[in-house]
Amino acid sequence: MPDREDKLTRTTVRTITDLARLAGVSPGTVSRALAGKSLVNTQTRQKIEALAREHGFRPNQMASGLRRQKTGVIGVVIPLGHDIRQQISDSFFMTLLGFLADELTTNGYDLMLRRVVPDTDPDWLDRFIGSGMIDGVIVIGQSDQFERIEEVADGYRPMVVWGNHTEGQRHCVVGTDNRLGGRMAAERLIAAGAQRIAFLGDTGPMEFAARFAGAQDVAARMGLPPVLPLVTHLSPDRASEEIAAHLAQHGRELDGIFAATDTLAALCLTELRAQGLAVPGDVRVVGFDDLPIARQTVPALTTVRQDIAAGAHGLVDLLLRRLAGESTESLVLPPELVLRETA
Amino acid sequence: MPDREDKLTRTTVRTITDLARLAGVSPGTVSRALAGKSLVNTQTRQKIEALAREHGFRPNQMASGLRRQKTGVIGVVIPLGHDIRQQISDSFFMTLLGFLADELTTNGYDLMLRRVVPDTDPDWLDRFIGSGMIDGVIVIGQSDQFERIEEVADGYRPMVVWGNHTEGQRHCVVGTDNRLGGRMAAERLIAAGAQRIAFLGDTGPMEFAARFAGAQDVAARMGLPPVLPLVTHLSPDRASEEIAAHLAQHGRELDGIFAATDTLAALCLTELRAQGLAVPGDVRVVGFDDLPIARQTVPALTTVRQDIAAGAHGLVDLLLRRLAGESTESLVLPPELVLRETA
DNA sequence: AGGAATCTTGCAATCGTTTGCAAAAGACTC
DNA sequence: GAGTCTTTTGCAAACGATTGCAAGATTCCT
Numbered sequence: 001m002p003d004r005e006d007k008l009t010r011t012t013v014r015t016i017t018d019l020a021r022l023a024g025v026s027p028g029t030v031s032r033a034l035a036g037k038s039l040v041n042t043q044t045r046q047k048i049e050a051l052a053r054e055h056g057f058r059p060n061q062m063a064s065g066l067r068r069q070k071t072g073v074i075g076v077v078i079p080l081g082h083d084i085r086q087q088i089s090d091s092f093f094m095t096l097l098g099f100l101a102d103e104l105t106t107n108g109y110d111l112m113l114r115r116v117v118p119d120t121d122p123d124w125l126d127r128f129i130g131s132g133m134i135d136g137v138i139v140i141g142q143s144d145q146f147e148r149i150e151e152v153a154d155g156y157r158p159m160v161v162w163g164n165h166t167e168g169q170r171h172c173v174v175g176t177d178n179r180l181g182g183r184m185a186a187e188r189l190i191a192a193g194a195q196r197i198a199f200l201g202d203t204g205p206m207e208f209a210a211r212f213a214g215a216q217d218v219a220a221r222m223g224l225p226p227v228l229p230l231v232t233h234l235s236p237d238r239a240s241e242e243i244a245a246h247l248a249q250h251g252r253e254l255d256g257i258f259a260a261t262d263t264l265a266a267l268c269l270t271e272l273r274a275q276g277l278a279v280p281g282d283v284r285v286v287g288f289d290d291l292p293i294a295r296q297t298v299p300a301l302t303t304v305r306q307d308i309a310a311g312a313h314g315l316v317d318l319l320l321r322r323l324a325g326e327s328t329e330s331l332v333l334p335p336e337l338v339l340r341e342t343a
Numbered sequence: 344m345p346d347r348e349d350k351l352t353r354t355t356v357r358t359i360t361d362l363a364r365l366a367g368v369s370p371g372t373v374s375r376a377l378a379g380k381s382l383v384n385t386q387t388r389q390k391i392e393a394l395a396r397e398h399g400f401r402p403n404q405m406a407s408g409l410r411r412q413k414t415g416v417i418g419v420v421i422p423l424g425h426d427i428r429q430q431i432s433d434s435f436f437m438t439l440l441g442f443l444a445d446e447l448t449t450n451g452y453d454l455m456l457r458r459v460v461p462d463t464d465p466d467w468l469d470r471f472i473g474s475g476m477i478d479g480v481i482v483i484g485q486s487d488q489f490e491r492i493e494e495v496a497d498g499y500r501p502m503v504v505w506g507n508h509t510e511g512q513r514h515c516v517v518g519t520d521n522r523l524g525g526r527m528a529a530e531r532l533i534a535a536g537a538q539r540i541a542f543l544g545d546t547g548p549m550e551f552a553a554r555f556a557g558a559q560d561v562a563a564r565m566g567l568p569p570v571l572p573l574v575t576h577l578s579p580d581r582a583s584e585e586i587a588a589h590l591a592q593h594g595r596e597l598d599g600i601f602a603a604t605d606t607l608a609a610l611c612l613t614e615l616r617a618q619g620l621a622v623p624g625d626v627r628v629v630g631f632d633d634l635p636i637a638r639q640t641v642p643a644l645t646t647v648r649q650d651i652a653a654g655a656h657g658l659v660d661l662l663l664r665r666l667a668g669e670s671t672e673s674l675v676l677p678p679e680l681v682l683r684e685t686a
Numbered sequence: 687a688g689g690a691a692t693c694t695t696g697c698a699a700t701c702g703t704t705t706g707c708a709a710a711a712g713a714c715t716c
Numbered sequence: 717g718a719g720t721c722t723t724t725t726g727c728a729a730a731c732g733a734t735t736g737c738a739a740g741a742t743t744c745c746t
Contacts, residue, residue, distance in 0.1 A: 015702055026726045031704055041724055060475035062414060063702035066405045066731045073455070073476075094437035101458050110476070111456045112416070115444045132403035132732085133416075133453070236635050266639050273641075292579050296609050298616075298641040358732055369696045374734055384694055406732035409701045475702085693742070700734085706727105713722075 013055040022055075023048050034059060073110045074319065075134035076100060079124065080117050081143035081205065090234070091263065091291050092308070093140055096162065099312030100138065107320060109135075118145050125152050129159075136319050138162070142173075142206055157327075160319045162311065164206040165330050172322065174314040174331045178207050181304040181335035182214020185258045185286040188302065190222060192284045192343040194256025198228040200243065200268055201260025208260045211288060215258050228254070232264065239264060243271045251275055255283055256343070262287040262294045262303055269297050269342070284343035290336075299341035307333055356398040365398075366391050377402060416453045417662065418477035419443060422467065423460050424486035424548065433577070434606065434634045435651070436483055439505065442655030443481065450663060452478075461488050468495050472502075479662050481505070485516075485549055500670075503662045505654065507549040508673050515665065517657040517674045521550050524647040524678035525557020528601045528629040531645060533565060535627045535686040537599025541571040543586065543611055544603025551603045554631060558601050571597070575607065582607060586614045594618055598626055599686070605630040605637045605646055612640050612685070627686035633679075642684035650676055 013019055016034075020027040025044065033040045033048040040048075051057075065071040078093060097113070104111050112134055116124035125148060129137055136158030142149060146169075149161060153171035161173045189197055197219060199212045215227045228250065232242040243264070251272075259265035265287030269279060277283050279299060287294055290305035314331045321328050356362055359377075363370040368387060376383045376391040383391075394400075408414040421436060440456070447454050455477055459467035468491060472480055479501030485492060489512075492504060496514035504516045532540055540562060542555045558570045571593065575585040586607070594615070602608035608630030612622060620626050622642060630637055633648035657674045664671050 016704095017702075027703075028705075028727075029725060031702095032725090035704085039724070044724080056469060056473070058470060058473040058475075060409075060702050062405055062409045062475050063731090064704075066403075066409055066733095067702080067704045069731070071405065091434065091437075094434075094441065097440075098437065098458075101456055105458060113440075113444055113454045113456050115441075115448060126399055127401060130399065130401040132401075132405050236638070263635075270639055292606075293636055293639070295579075296613055296636070296640065359734095360732075370733075371697075371735075372695060375695090378734085382694070387694080403732050406701090407734075409703095410732080410734045412701070687746105689745085691742100691744075693740100695738105695740075697736105697738085699736090701732105704730085706729090708725105708727085710725075711723080713720100715720080716718100 013057055014060075016057075016059060019048065019051060019055070019057050023051055031059075070135050071133055072108065073112050073134050074104055074316075075112045075114060075128050075137040076140060077124070077128055077137060078113075078115045078140045079143040079145050080115060081141075081145075091293070092261065092289050092306075095291070095308050096140060096312055099309050100315065103312050103316040107316060118143065118148070122148075125149065129156055136160075136323050138315050138319060144204070146206065158319060158322045160315050160322065162315060164210050165332050166206070169330075172318055172328055172330055174311055174318060174333070175207065176306045176311070176333045176335050178210035178335075179214040179217070181288060181306075182211035182216075182258070183218050184214075184335060184337045185211070185288065185304050186215040186218035186227070186256075188286055188337055188339075188343050189256035189258060189284050190218065190224070192256070192280060194284045194343075195224055196228075196254050197224065197256040197258060198230050198246075198250065198254050199258050199260070200230045200232060200246070200264050202231055202234065203229050211258070211260060227258070230257075234261065234264070236263065236267060239267055240271070243268050244274070247271050247275050247277070251277055251283075257283060257285045259285065259287045262289045262291045262301060265301055265303065265342075266293050266297050269299075269301070279342050286343045290338050294338070294340070297342075302340045302343040303338050305336040305338050307336070356394075356400050357403075359400075359402060362391065362394060362398070362400050366394055374402075413478050414476055415451065416455050416477045417447055417659075418455045418457060418471050418480040419483060420467070420471055420480060421456075421458045421483045422486040422488050423458060424484075424488075434636070435604065435632050435649075438634070438651050439483060439655055442652050443658065446655050446659040450659060461486065461491070465491075468492065472499055479503075479666050481658050481662060487547070489549065501662060501665045503658050503665065505658060507553050508675050509549070512673075515661055515671055515673055517654055517661060517676070518550070519649045519654070519676045519678050521553035521678075522557040522560070524631060524649075525554035525559075525601070526561050527557075527678060527680045528554070528631065528647050529558040529561035529570070529599075531629055531680055531682075531686050532599035532601060532627050533561065533567070535599075535623060537627045537686075538567055539571075539597050540567065540599040540601060541573050541589075541593065541597050542601050542603070543573045543575060543589070543607050545574055545577065546572050554601070554603060570601070573600075577604065577607070579606065579610060582610055583614070586611050587617070590614050590618050590620070594620055594626075600626060600628045602628065602630045605632045605634045605644060608644055608646065608685075609636050609640050612642075612644070622685050629686045633681050637681070637683070640685070645683045645686040646681050648679040648681045650679070 016030045017027045020030045033045040101111050139161040142163035149171050163173050163175050165173050203209050203212045219227050230246040232239045287301045287303035290303045294301040294303045318328045359373050360370045363373045376388040444454050482504040485506035492514050506516050506518050508516050546552050546555045562570050573589040575582045630644045630646035633646045637644040637646045661671045
């Protein structure tokens with residue numbers, strides 16, 4: 001009889017109650033011991049810890065989360081806007097995600113990742129928040145959901161968004177000063193000899209719109225003709241053709257291109273070469289992001305750097321502060337011009 | 344607008360009990376109605392559904408998970424081996440992750456991401472599995488944890504691993520036939536005129552070791568000198584210098600380089616140019632993965648393609664089958680040689 | 687109309703952990 | 717040795733949703 005029970009409990013110590021039985025104490029005591037509370041006698045605690053280790057026991061996070069009303073999980077959601085295929089392998093977002101994972105882990109949180117399509121699921125944000133699975137949420141990219149995010153922000157504190165900062169907005173955002181970055185890019189193009197500048201990329205998303213606006217600022221200030229928007233998708237496959245078409249039409253009249261991202265810039269370099277335009281001789285090019293690829297294009301890409309690690313750190317830091325009840329300001333990071341060979 | 348009114352009256356309907364009170368029924372009935380069970384009267388169900396929608400009610404996933412003993416969450420864990428900084432922005436893994444997120448979402452699962460450092464946390468896998476937060480786990484990359492994974496596989500069914508398949512292994516794995524890929528790379532190098540081949544990258548990780556072995560197979564079969572391993576880290580910053588050093592020492596005696604990944608291949612191209620070696624004139628180069636960058640190097644990179652989308656699909660498919668109780672075989676995907684300009 | 691068969695619903699236990707409260711057990715004081 | 721403090725512990729009620737069981741309500745039959 002005792003044999004069988006012994007064997008049984010040995011194999012099946014899944015709950016805190018099992019462990020309590022083994023240790024000859026009550027479940028409450030086990031819970032406190034494992035939580036490291038000071039109320040437990042040191043000997044008792046050590047015995048319990050030893051048993052727990054021996055049986056590889058881990059408390060059920062679901063139950064714990066339910067009771068404590070906190071899960072130790074932060075939701076990270078990527079809204080996929082118009083250009084759904086875009087972010088699927090977008091280096092920038094993915095790198096940010098990697099850093100976020102590290103930052104969150106460091107702070108003892110797990111990361112729940114969700115990619116949503118707002119067009120087919122208007123309820124994406126509330127649904128995630130209301131699931132009860134996450135203590136807070138980080139939104140990567142505003143996409144075309146600025147309004148939705150604003151609404152939610154009014155009633156839900158632990159949310160931080162990566163994206164563009166707009167005067168007077170209500171949600172807490174972390175992001176690069178895109179407009180300033182756009183200005184830096186245009187100024188560099190002009191300093192390198194450009195007079196007739198184009199912006200390559202979709203001007204719809206807020207971040208890109210701000211970059212474009214920054215370039216416009218400079219063109220206007222310098223008395224140059226307005227920056228010409230060359231709209232493209234972001235996914236490499238579609239963008240290539242679009243860029244080729246744009247260049248075929250406007251290539252000869254341009255002498256400077258500001259690309260919305262390094263990825264587009266790299267494609268653009270390839271196309272420029274294909275069309276026999278020299279960089280930076282005929283056309284100067286500046287990118288945005290400073291992804292690893294910027295160093296490897298030929299010629300190497302001059303670009304506006306976003307500090308991704310700092311961004312991730314800021315996102316997590318602000319979110320934790322908000323979880324702790326603080327109310328926080330948005331964080332705008334300074335862009336940095338990285339001079340290489342294309343401008 | 345009734346919409347706005349609704350939002351204001353969205354006061355305190357957080358639990359199923361709140362909703363039950365509103366609807367004048369018992370919590371049990373609400374639960375059944377929302378779960379779409381057939382036992383509920385159609386009128387009652389519709390009333391409940393309407394109320395739920397109106398108040399934006401969503402059942403608490405934690406409570407539901409606890410009771411049902413399943414969470415609807417799949418864990419995805421990336422073990423960081425020796426070269427910790429490696430995967431942080433590794434395009435391959437990140438792209439795979441993106442596809443995984445889509446596949447899991449399509450199947451109604453959420454994704455919980457965890458990056459772990461086995462060296463400092465030997466218990467990484469059991470801890471994740473034992474947390475009670477996930478219904479199954481996908482391990483991205485075996486790193487140097489083959490043995491640990493094997494042990495766990497004996498007692499835990501719902502686990503699938505991305506990595507290399509080894510004869511007789513016990514855990515279910517999805518991955519490219521790396522050895523075959525290595526053979527294809529070497530064959531191509533030789534066909535393009537190479538005789539003295541080097542392998543660029545760490546030969547420690549199983550996947551890379553298999554690629555290296557494949558190249559060796561071919562060299563031996565063709566009666567060529569053995570493939571020379573040029574060991575490097577994977578992170579671009581460290582790899583650059585290491586590649587430069589390797590090339591300075593061996594560059595002149597080589598006429599073919601098989602890089603373990605496209606990222607390394609791209610860096611290698613840059614270094615080759617810096618050292619005045621022509622590609623593919625003096626040295627032929629073949630990469631592995633077929634990441635977007637392969638199309639944009641100069642000259643464009645010949646590489647061995649891994650079908651990432653198919654990989655993600657396979658991982659999820661097998662995992663779901665295992666969750667359903669099936670026992671599954673491993674899935675080995677065929678690599679594909681993509682001819683471009685470097686070999 | 688009486689009774690069986692079928693639908694709906696409510697009740698209450700359950701999932702595993704946490705925690706307020708109070709009892710028990712020592713430790714200490716005078 | 718009685719009384720007052722501290723530690724330690726156990727008890728039992730949460731947390732919010734699900735579900736077996738049985739009761740109540742309908743329908744259908746003869």
